[in-house]
Amino acid sequence: MLTTKKIGVLMGGHSSEREVSLRTAEAILKALREKGYEAVLIEADATVAERVRAEGIGVAFLAVHGKFGEDGCLQGLLEILGIPYTGSGVLASALGMDKIASRMLFLQAGLRVPPYRILTRGAVRPSHPFAYPVVVKPSREGSSVGVSIVRDPAALSAALDQAFTYDRRILVEQYIAGREIHVGILGDAALGAMEILPTGEFYDYRSKYEPGGSRHLFPAPLEPSLYARALETGLQAHRALGCRGYSRVDLLLDTAGQDYVLEVNTLPGMTDVSLLPEMARGRGIPFPDLVERILAEALREDTT
Numbered sequence: 001m002l003t004t005k006k007i008g009v010l011m012g013g014h015s016s017e018r019e020v021s022l023r024t025a026e027a028i029l030k031a032l033r034e035k036g037y038e039a040v041l042i043e044a045d046a047t048v049a050e051r052v053r054a055e056g057i058g059v060a061f062l063a064v065h066g067k068f069g070e071d072g073c074l075q076g077l078l079e080i081l082g083i084p085y086t087g088s089g090v091l092a093s094a095l096g097m098d099k100i101a102s103r104m105l106f107l108q109a110g111l112r113v114p115p116y117r118i119l120t121r122g123a124v125r126p127s128h129p130f131a132y133p134v135v136v137k138p139s140r141e142g143s144s145v146g147v148s149i150v151r152d153p154a155a156l157s158a159a160l161d162q163a164f165t166y167d168r169r170i171l172v173e174q175y176i177a178g179r180e181i182h183v184g185i186l187g188d189a190a191l192g193a194m195e196i197l198p199t200g201e202f203y204d205y206r207s208k209y210e211p212g213g214s215r216h217l218f219p220a221p222l223e224p225s226l227y228a229r230a231l232e233t234g235l236q237a238h239r240a241l242g243c244r245g246y247s248r249v250d251l252l253l254d255t256a257g258q259d260y261v262l263e264v265n266t267l268p269g270m271t272d273v274s275l276l277p278e279m280a281r282g283r284g285i286p287f288p289d290l291v292e293r294i295l296a297e298a299l300r301e302d303t304t
């Protein structure tokens, strides 16, 4: 046992990823209890500070995704309360949530990202220089919510309108034809790279969460040099944002073997059928051990 403090598994929130959060939280709670920790579920709503106090929580295990949970807000609140928490800190969380801000750091670190343009709600919509298909996505969402692959210029305007319903800044970017590779990071090392084969057009919300929506190959069947480079790129992206504890980095590998960073997920899904737990299992780390390793990273910074 790493701690005798009561662990609050923080879940829910207002984001469109609430459903996923609840499943992640249940899985984490079960794993912590199995390992002998005292743990309870706590709804991360406007009363979270009072609840955390009332329950006498000493450590927070974050099972929230998206807005307010993954974007640094909850992390800031926990900093104020003096409660250690799992995953990245305030700044790295905010950067990871923001595809526009994070890309600047990826580029600065010498990583490749799909060529893109930024559009702002209400401003004139400049034409973009990309050949079709293009991809349209909100800057701060997740789970492919608001993401469209636009194959026909006539469909662009509707895709932009849709993305703008989620954020005031959105990206239009070059579609990268190739393979979808996700790199799991645990501690300060790459756990491995997984190839995702969505059954639909791309890795959309349905293929992410519905059974049979995608196939996962772990380890990704890449030639050894490409595999090693994917791990290195994933780790560099994690470090470029200053992430802590764990993350999952989404990459695209084009047909010429060049890898592009899409994003770093600072609080990746942790249901026992999620990708990071699947990678851990493939590396001989059962789910409860993975949960405990993530907890250990949070306690490492705890000097109280």
Ligand SMILES: Nc1ncnc2c1ncn2[C@@H]1O[C@H](COP(=O)(O)OP(=O)(O)O)[C@@H](O)[C@H]1O
Binding pocket: 114, 135, 137, 141, 142, 143, 144, 145, 147, 173, 174, 175, 176, 177, 180, 202, 203, 204, 250, 252, 262, 263
């Ligand atoms: N530039 C691109 N080229 C091809 N497919 C893309 C591109 N950008 C995103 N996608 C597809 O959309 C999915 C979601 O995009 P991503 O940028 O990871 O946003 P989210 O935060 O919603 O997961 C990706 O996993 C991939 O399948």
Ligand SMILES: [Mg+2]
Binding pocket: 143, 144, 250, 262, 263
């Ligand atoms: Mg993604």
